[in-house]
Amino acid sequence: MTGPTLVLASASLRRLALLAQIGIVPDRVISTDIDESIQPGELPRRYAQRLARAKLAAATTSEAYVLAADTVVALGRRVLPKAETEVDARHCLNLLSGRRHQVLTSVALRAPDGRLGERLVLSVVGFARLTERQVAAYLADQEWRGKAGGYAIQGRAASFVRFLSGSYSNVVGLPLFETAQLLRGFGWQMA
Numbered sequence: 335m336t337g338p339t340l341v342l343a344s345a346s347l348r349r350l351a352l353l354a355q356i357g358i359v360p361d362r363v364i365s366t367d368i369d370e371s372i373q374p375g376e377l378p379r380r381y382a383q384r385l386a387r388a389k390l391a392a393a394t395t396s397e398a399y400v401l402a403a404d405t406v407v408a409l410g411r412r413v414l415p416k417a418e419t420e421v422d423a424r425h426c427l428n429l430l431s432g433r434r435h436q437v438l439t440s441v442a443l444r445a446p447d448g449r450l451g452e453r454l455v456l457s458v459v460g461f462a463r464l465t466e467r468q469v470a471a472y473l474a475d476q477e478w479r480g481k482a483g484g485y486a487i488q489g490r491a492a493s494f495v496r497f498l499s500g501s502y503s504n505v506v507g508l509p510l511f512e513t514a515q516l517l518r519g520f521g522w523q524m525a
Contacts, residue, residue, distance in 0.1 A: 338446045340522065343393035343402035348488075348507040355503075356510050358517075358524060366392035366402070378408035378438055383454060386440035390450075397446050399522055405439040405507050407483025417484035420473050426484030427472065430494075432463035435483070437505045441513050445520045453516055455509035457500030459487070464494060 339361035342349065353360065368388040372381055382404050389402035407414045409429055417423035436456055443451045472491065478484045485491035487498075487505045503510040517524060 338522075339398045340517075341393055341395050341398045341400045343389045343400055346507060349403060352503055352506060352508045352510060353513075356514055356524075358514075360401070361398070362395075364393045364395070368392055372413055376413075377411055378406050378413050378436065379454060379456075381413055382406040382438045382440040383442075383452065386442040386452070390442040390444055393444075399446060399517070399520065400444045401441070401513070401517070402443075403439055403441045403508055403513075405437065405482050405504070408436045408438060409433065414483040416480055416482050417478045418480065423473055423478035423481075423484035424469060427464060427469050427478075430461045430464075430483065430485070431469075432461060434458055434460045437483075437500075439504050439507070439509055441509065441516060443516050443520055449520060451516050451520055453509070453512040455501055455504045455512050457498060457502075457504045459498050459505060460496040461494050462496050468494070 341362045341364055342360040343364050343366050345363060345365035366389040370385060385404035386402050390400055393400045393402065414426050415422055417426055436458055439455050441453045472478065475490055477486050477489045487495060501509045
């Protein structure tokens with residue numbers, strides 16, 4: 335393909351793999367360094383949108399399509415953290431056990447001509463009630479590390495999911511249908 339390039343403003347290997355699944359391989363990947371702190375009173379939807387926009391703004395490249403995204407796991411009005419420690423992951427899993435939660439991904443796109451587009455995708459996930467043994471086994475596996483809400487649906491945590499309403503790829507980290515529609519709508523040539 336000739337023409338403008340595509341830059342992914344995310345170093346997420348999951349997002350790269352998801353894009354490859356639909357035949358998109360970014361020309362460049364930029365790891366953006368933004369402050370991901372939640373602002374006082376900030377709700378999950380606004381938080382996801384703010385972070386995706388901040389990643390887009392941090393990718394200061396011209397004459398390219400720039401794609402950025404941020405995924406948030408929310409329990410009601412509460413944003414669950416990206417689990418960095420076993421204590422974080424255990425806390426998230428205990429909160430999610432036997433309950434429904436939301437996974438929101440904000441996808442932001444800047445076209446070479448400066449046009450901006452954004453989609454917010456929401457999926458609802460229901461977890462089974464988890465036993466201490468299930469939690470301990472999941473924690474020992476380390477799959478939770480760096481994952482929003484302390485779990486990865488594409489791994490062992492799939493056995494915790496009673497139901498999913500919405501986009502599976504959104505829960506993994508990038509809603510593919512909406513991302514493809516956004517790119518096509520802005521003139522990105524794809525099959």
